[in-house]
Amino acid sequence: MLRIAICDDDSATVQANRKIAEDCLKQCGSAGEIATYTNSDNLLYDITEDGFFFDLILLDIEMPGSTGMELAGKIRPFLPNVKIIFITSHVEYAIDAFELSIFRYVPKNDIARRLSGAICDAIRLIELEEGKYYTIQTNSRLEKIPYKEILFLSRDGKNTSITTAGGAAKVRKSLQQVYEELAAEEFIFIDRGCIVNMIHVMQVKDGSVILKNGAALPISRSHLQEVKAQINAYWGVHI
Structure with missing residues (x-):
């Protein structure tokens, strides 16, 4: 409720x-x-x-x-x-x-x-x-991570690291593959090796995305204008 x-x-x-x-x-x-x-x-x-x-x-x-x-x-x-x-x-x-x-x-x-x-x-x-979860399934474990708890995802060799407020979990899949599986507009690339969850974005400052927990993630120069536009469009800020 x-x-x-x-x-x-x-x-x-x-x-x-x-x-x-x-x-x-x-x-x-x-x-x-x-x-x-x-x-x-x-x-x-x-x-x-x-x-x-x-x-x-x-x-x-x-x-x-x-x-x-x-x-x-x-x-x-x-x-x-x-x-x-x-x-x-x-x-x-x-x-x-x-x-x-x-x-x-x-x-x-x-x-x-x-x-x-x-x-x-x-x-x-x-x-x-x-209501959304990302599921990590291996031979030994099954883990469901709520979308709302995901801060960002990053490339880690051949794996993808999923960072939440409680820590990080790894999945043996490419960052692009995980992005496609998430299939949610909340997640955007800010760099070829990093995806951020816009739900947790506090501001864009000095070429970085600042998250609510204080983490600063650099935005690649080629993505900067697109990231700003996507965040503005997502939150629908109008005066």
């Missing part, structure tokens, strides 16, 4: 956005629970002190107390994979989407048209991440 939080200091807006989120859940055929907040500090407390978990959070950027941007930065260490949709009435508040790994920006003056699409895209992505 998906857990969604909506935070805006205006109660009428919270209820309107809640109705949109409920309609999106029905449209996607997904079960979900929606929690609403009119105080950003209350949401932060529930996550950091009471251990509340959310898959998706809708945040108003311009709020008293902790702003949406400040809140996102404080939440991310506790919910590293949460999808965040920023809602803003001022374009000048827009920041580099890679910095806080923001899923989507929705302008308030176009919320009726844009918010439902953003929420539905997030729901589909969350469910996609939850």
